[in-house]
Amino acid sequence: MKVSRAILSDLPNICILANNAYRGEEAKKGWTFESDFIEGDKRTDENDLFLLFSNEKSVFLIAKNDNGVITGSVYLEVKNENLYMGMLSVEPTLQGNGIGKLLVSNAIQYGQSLGLEKIQIQVVHLRQELILWYEKLGFITTDKIMPFEVPLEFGKPKVPLHFIEMYRTL
Numbered sequence: 001m002k003v004s005r006a007i008l009s010d011l012p013n014i015c016i017l018a019n020n021a022y023r024g025e026e027a028k029k030g031w032t033f034e035s036d037f038i039e040g041d042k043r044t045d046e047n048d049l050f051l052l053f054s055n056e057k058s059v060f061l062i063a064k065n066d067n068g069v070i071t072g073s074v075y076l077e078v079k080n081e082n083l084y085m086g087m088l089s090v091e092p093t094l095q096g097n098g099i100g101k102l103l104v105s106n107a108i109q110y111g112q113s114l115g116l117e118k119i120q121i122q123v124v125h126l127r128q129e130l131i132l133w134y135e136k137l138g139f140i141t142t143d144k145i146m147p148f149e150v151p152l153e154f155g156k157p158k159v160p161l162h163f164i165e166m167y168r169t170l
Contacts, residue, residue, distance in 0.1 A: 001099065003106045006060035006073065011049045013070045014060060014089070018043050021089040023155060030092030037126055038155040044087065045153070052077075061106050063090075063099050072099040076107055083111035083119045083170070104137055111170045118170055122146060122163040131166070139166040 006014060020026040022034050022043035034043075052058055052075055063072035072090040076083055085107050090099045111119050121139065123131055131141065141164060148161035 001063050001065060001071070001102060003061055003063050003102060006053070006062045008050075008053065010060070010062055010070060010073075011046055011053060014062065014073045015044060015046050015049055017070055017073055017091060018049075018087055018089040020092055021095075026092055028092070030090065030095035032090070032095060032127075032130060033092070034124065034127070034155070037124075037159050037161065038157055040153075040155040042154055048154075059110070061103055061110070063103055072103050074103045074107055076110060078114065078116065079120075081117045082167075083107065083114070083116045085119050085121050088121075100133075101137065108168070108170060116170055118167045120165060120167045122165055124148065125162050125164050126159070131164070134166050137168070139168045141166050 019042055021030060021032060023038065023041050028035060053060060055077060057079070058075065058077040061074050061076065062070050065071050071094050073087070074085060074089070075087040076085055085104070088100060088103060108119060121134065123134065135141070144165040146163040146165065148157060148163060
């Protein structure tokens, strides 16, 4: 598995991957899906990804298998002295094989190479299995709670939701 920085032509595949990893029936083949508490099949779209990609303070890292197929991706953005990590996505049928850990490890290395202080994430509070997974990777849950604010085209909550913040010192 090789991890590299995404290029513009990778965005359509990152879009498919993220949507498959988070929403719809395809997501239920893995363990990180949100379909039980968020309606809709879209987590993102190519326009949304292009806006993120175009930010000079951000990068997408991608993991490719030996055949050059993108099997995982993660969004990283420098915010003040910290690195925000979001949209960690792994092909649902390959979840549990270390791709997510590999991407997080590369994200940590990226943040360290920039001399940043910590890496921050936001996790939906109902995702207890995911919170535990991040804790095993050294992330700490803070007391900070943020509202679940996403455009309606990217899902409507079925139940009240909010994000919790987690961080890991770099």
